[in-house]
Amino acid sequence: MIRTLPLLLAVLASPALAQGLTDLDEVDRQVSAFVGQPTPPVDRRLRLARCTAPLALDWYGNGRQAVQVRCPVPAGWTLYVAMPAAAAAAAAPPLVQRGDSVTIQVGGDGWAVSQPGEALEAGAAGAWIKVRGLVPKAPVLRGRVLRPGLVGVDLP
Incomplete structure (x- = not known):
């Protein structure tokens, strides 16, 4: 009994195990595996209820600025892990290549003007290119890559 007491105290002292919380190290591992490279760790101050189902991961944002981590159970939680610009750019496949023919579009509320043009840089969805x-x-x-072959230019 005396030998098992320190082990029992160590287990009970672990906040994640004692309160039934999600292991944030496991979230970090799954996000890194999803992106295919090391990613910033999630905030260690988070206290997320333990998820009883496998986590659901998906990209969030047009330019893949974040990874959405979701506990897909009723009353589950959702977490967004911001990606550094280089990681998001590396993970997103380019929709426009340098030298591609594109449509350059300028628009506002209820109107749009477009003209043919050429991409001077490659870019993924949401990326700014010349x-x-x-x-x-x-x-x-x-301009911002809106979809394959379409680049939107903001008015000055």
Whole structure:
């Protein structure tokens, strides 16, 4: 009995085990495996109820700025793990390649104007790239990749 007391106290002293909380180290491992590279750790101050089902992971945001980690049970929880820009860019496949023909679109509430152009950089969904119209001596513009072949330019 005396030999097992320190072990029992150590187990009970573990906040995650004593309160039935999710192991945040396991969340970190699953997010890193999902992204395919090391990722920033989740905030250790979080106290998430233990999930009785496997965690559901998916990308969040057009530019894959975060990973959504969800406990898919009734009254479960959802956590968003922000990705560094380099990790998100590396994980997102480019929708536009350098030299691709694109449509450059400028628009507002209820209107849109577009023209053909050329991508001067590759970019994934949501990435800002340089584009140029096809007319001679067209200025270089910065636009956001909206979908394959479409780049949106903001008005100044």
